[in-house]
Amino acid sequence: MPMTERDEEVTKYDAILIGAGQANNPLSTALAEAGWSVALVEREHVGGTCINEGCTPSKTMIASARVAHMARRGANYGVETGSIEVDLTRVRERKRNIVKSFRSGNRQRLEEAEGVDLLMGEARFIGPKSVEVDVNDGSTCHLTAEKIFINTGQRPRSLDLPGLDDVPSLNSTTVMELGEVPEHLLVLGGGYVGVEFGQMFRRFGSEVTIVQRSAQVLSHEDADIAEEVIDILREDGIEILLNTDAVRVEEDAQGAVALHVDGPDGESVVKGSHLLVAVGRVPNTEHLNLEAAGIETYHHGYVKVNERLETNVPGIYALGDVKGGPAFTHVSYDDFRIVRANLLEDGDASTDDRTLIYTVFIDPQLGRAGLTEEMARDRGYDVRVARMPMSHVARALEVDEPRGVMKAVVDAETDQILGAAILGLEGGEVASVLRVAMMGNLSYTALRDAMLPHPTLAEALNNLFMTLE
Numbered sequence: 001m002p003m004t005e006r007d008e009e010v011t012k013y014d015a016i017l018i019g020a021g022q023a024n025n026p027l028s029t030a031l032a033e034a035g036w037s038v039a040l041v042e043r044e045h046v047g048g049t050c051i052n053e054g055c056t057p058s059k060t061m062i063a064s065a066r067v068a069h070m071a072r073r074g075a076n077y078g079v080e081t082g083s084i085e086v087d088l089t090r091v092r093e094r095k096r097n098i099v100k101s102f103r104s105g106n107r108q109r110l111e112e113a114e115g116v117d118l119l120m121g122e123a124r125f126i127g128p129k130s131v132e133v134d135v136n137d138g139s140t141c142h143l144t145a146e147k148i149f150i151n152t153g154q155r156p157r158s159l160d161l162p163g164l165d166d167v168p169s170l171n172s173t174t175v176m177e178l179g180e181v182p183e184h185l186l187v188l189g190g191g192y193v194g195v196e197f198g199q200m201f202r203r204f205g206s207e208v209t210i211v212q213r214s215a216q217v218l219s220h221e222d223a224d225i226a227e228e229v230i231d232i233l234r235e236d237g238i239e240i241l242l243n244t245d246a247v248r249v250e251e252d253a254q255g256a257v258a259l260h261v262d263g264p265d266g267e268s269v270v271k272g273s274h275l276l277v278a279v280g281r282v283p284n285t286e287h288l289n290l291e292a293a294g295i296e297t298y299h300h301g302y303v304k305v306n307e308r309l310e311t312n313v314p315g316i317y318a319l320g321d322v323k324g325g326p327a328f329t330h331v332s333y334d335d336f337r338i339v340r341a342n343l344l345e346d347g348d349a350s351t352d353d354r355t356l357i358y359t360v361f362i363d364p365q366l367g368r369a370g371l372t373e374e375m376a377r378d379r380g381y382d383v384r385v386a387r388m389p390m391s392h393v394a395r396a397l398e399v400d401e402p403r404g405v406m407k408a409v410v411d412a413e414t415d416q417i418l419g420a421a422i423l424g425l426e427g428g429e430v431a432s433v434l435r436v437a438m439m440g441n442l443s444y445t446a447l448r449d450a451m452l453p454h455p456t457l458a459e460a461l462n463n464l465f466m467t468l469e
């Protein structure tokens with residue numbers, strides 16, 4: 001049980017967890033089950049970005065967009081559907097209900113957890129072992145602990161673009177609260193948030209223009225995969241401007257957003273009804289007063305950690321997006337596993353050699369596991385590349401969704417699979433199959449020769465790896 005030293009009004013815990021994100025939530029209960037007294041401080045809502053503003057709401061709305069898309073394609077399957085109307089208020093209601101149920105489930109689990117005190121308020125350091133919390137009811141409290149875990153996540157990055165303060169603009173959170181389908185959505189940024197939302201609103205019925213500064217969308221991916229993504233998005237009717245910089249923005253006389261851009265053909269103006277700014281995210285560290293504890297940061301304020309997620313200050317850890325690097329829910333959850341193993345299970349877990357996996361939820365999905373071809377070459381591997389269009393996959397043809405490509409990168413010396421990009425129907429699931437094979441150190445020949453059920457998407461891995469013969 002936490003001890004209160006009355007004179008100083010300081011409550012002492014074994015651990016203070018700041019931010020109820022995807023790492024601290026499970027960590028709070030794991031520590032409490034091990035007998036620690038735990039204070040979990042959350043300033044807004046439990047579950048963090050993923051449940052409230054990220055994965056859950058966006059994937060719920062993307063599901064509605066896919067239904068609209070498939071309904072429009074009904075005739076391709078011999079099914080007549082009539083005209084398709086999207087009611088964005090009902091799409092939003094469905095999204096709000098799912099978020100609400102996930103959030104309240106999370107909150108209930110925490111409130112019922114013995115040994116966890118959930119404090120709704122904003123935390124900041126006042127020393128290496130001390131935290132002050134502005135509780136949401138207006139009071140302030142002072143906590144101390146030997147161990148402190150920072151899991152405060154990120155928020156959308158704002159853009160220093162002349163005129164932006166004078167026009168209405170949306171970010172990844174507010175765009176999901178629109179009650180009407182925008183007539184023409186301008187999307188600044190061609191990262192995964194930009195392409196997912198761009199395609200989603202196109203399917204709801206908007207005109208969509210994506211403005212991307214660099215030469216490809218999804219700049220972390222191999223150029224050939226990014227080209228395939230662009231082909232799919234353009235086929236869906238999305239305009240994509242590459243190598244194009246936003247210069248300034250204003251509202252024109254008709255109330256439209258006029259975005260001045262500088263592209264390969266010089267300066268021009270793109271007009272739309274709404275502007276979504278999706279130019280990346282920044283860490284939530286500015287209110288944490290990290291200096292009071294002497295915690296080192298880097299680049300935009302990300303917390304510096306070692307491979308065991310320890311900061312430079314003994315006893316203070318950072319987990320999830322706030323430490324920088326790949327920002328995904330499963331990465332944050334895996335950070336929790338590392339800390340749990342090292343603190344509670346006498347383990348020696350680290351982020352070294354952690355194989356990255358993620359899915360970009362465009363449709364068809366881009367499932368990614370391990371290294372890209374470019375990364376593998378940069379690391380000095382002698383690389384072989386297996387590549388096969390989805391139009392060679394029986395399952396994809398049968399369900400009439402043959403867009404995309406399967407690609408796998410293999411170490412020519414050892415036949416080990418180094419990475420994969422599966423752009424195609426259920427690409428995230430197929431990439432997960434490859435990730436499991438990589439975990440078991442299977443050579444590509446094992447997948448080439450594996451008996452897999454016909455006609456599934458996984459079965460296509462036989463043919464994918466046969467392209468290496």
Ligand SMILES: Cc1cc2nc3c(=O)[nH]c(=O)nc-3n(C[C@H](O)[C@H](O)[C@H](O)COP(=O)(O)OP(=O)(O)OC[C@H]3O[C@@H](n4cnc5c(N)ncnc54)[C@H](O)[C@@H]3O)c2cc1C
Nearest residue numbers: 019021022043048049050054123152153320321327328329
């Ligand atoms: C639109 C969108 C879509 C996404 N889709 C996916 C996806 O499909 N798959 C995927 O894996 N990832 C996705 N992500 C990323 C994913 O949401 C994050 O990587 C994930 O939530 C991990 O975050 P976290 O655990 O680091 O912290 P978060 O979940 O961001 O939680 C941090 C918490 O800390 C709280 N906090 C901050 N400062 C303080 C403070 N001073 N005091 C108290 N509390 C504080 C915040 O209120 C927040 O609740 C998406 C993100 C966005 C924006």
